[in-house]
Amino acid sequence: MNPILCYGVPSGCSFGSIVALEWLGKPYQLCRVEMPEMVTTEVFRRINPVAETPSLLTNTGDVISESIAILSHIGAQGIEQKLGFAQGTREFDQLNQMLAFLNTTFFGAFAPLWHALEHSAEGAKKEALTHYGRGAVERAHTALEAMLGNKEWLLGKQRTLADAYFIGIARWNEYHKVVDRRDYPGLQRLYNKLEADQAVIFAHAIERQEVGASSGGFQGEIGLSDVLARLK
Numbered sequence: 217m218n219p220i221l222c223y224g225v226p227s228g229c230s231f232g233s234i235v236a237l238e239w240l241g242k243p244y245q246l247c248r249v250e251m252p253e254m255v256t257t258e259v260f261r262r263i264n265p266v267a268e269t270p271s272l273l274t275n276t277g278d279v280i281s282e283s284i285a286i287l288s289h290i291g292a293q294g295i296e297q298k299l300g301f302a303q304g305t306r307e308f309d310q311l312n313q314m315l316a317f318l319n320t321t322f323f324g325a326f327a328p329l330w331h332a333l334e335h336s337a338e339g340a341k342k343e344a345l346t347h348y349g350r351g352a353v354e355r356a357h358t359a360l361e362a363m364l365g366n367k368e369w370l371l372g373k374q375r376t377l378a379d380a381y382f383i384g385i386a387r388w389n390e391y392h393k394v395v396d397r398r399d400y401p402g403l404q405r406l407y408n409k410l411e412a413d414q415a416v417i418f419a420h421a422i423e424r425q426e427v428g429a430s431s432g433g434f435q436g437e438i439g440l441s442d443v444l445a446r447l448k
Contacts, residue, residue: 217275218435220443221286222247223422224255224269227391229283229323231384231419233270236290236377238415238432239299246422246437259440262447277448284319287377298374307371314363314370314378322360323385325352329392353394361400369406383410384419 223230291300328349421428
C-alpha cells in the first residue's frame with residue numbers, strides 16, 4: 217500500500233510535506249481535506265482526533281500527524297538524497313533545530329494574523345492581534361535571515377526537509393502582506409529558488425486542483441472514505 221498524505225486547503229502547512237514526498241521520489245497518494253469544512257468532521261477525526269492537517273497514513277496502515285513528525289518519517293527514508301540524516305549525527309541535530317524553529321517561531325508568528333482573518337476580528341481586538349502578529353513575523357524573518365546567512369539552502373549546500381517546510385509557511389506572507397521580503401535578500405533568494413522548483417510548482421497545482429507534472433512518485437488522489445478503509 218502506498219502512503220497517503222491528507223493535506224489541508226487552502227494553503228495548509230501540509231504543503232511542505234507534499235514537496236518533501238516529491239523530493240523523496242517514492243510512490244504516494246494524496247487526500248484533499250477542505251478546511252474548516254472537512255477537517256472538523258467526525259469522519260476526519262477518526263484519522264486525526266485533533267482535527268488538523270497534515271496526517272500521513274503509512275504503508276503499514278499507521279497514522280502519523282503533525283508536520284514535524286511526518287517530515288521526520290520522510291527524512292528517515294530520504295537519507296541517501298540527504299533530505300534527512302541519521303540520528304546521532306551533527307546534521308541530524310542541525311536539521312531538527314531548524315525544523316523546530318520553523319515550526320514554533322516562524323509558523324507561530326503568523327498565528328495571530330490567521331486568527332484575526334479567519335475569525336473576522338474587528339476593532340481593538342483586530343488591532344491588537346495584527347500589531348502583535350506583524351511584530352512577530354518581522355522578528356522571525358530577521359532571525360531566519362541571520363541563520364541562513366550566505367548559505368545556498370537553510371542547512372548549507374544541499375536542500376533538506378527544512379527547505380520544503382519553509383516554503384509552505386513563507387508563502388503566508390502573501391496573504392498578510394507583513395514584510396517586504398526584499399528587505400531579507402537571503403530569504404528572497406531562497407524563496408525564489410524554491411518557487412521555481414518542480415516539486416513546489418506541482419504542490420501549487422495540486423492545491424489549485426490543476427494538472428501538475430509530478431517529479432516524484434505521485435499516484436493520484438483518493439477520497440477520505442478510501443483513506444478510512446485503509447486504517448488499521
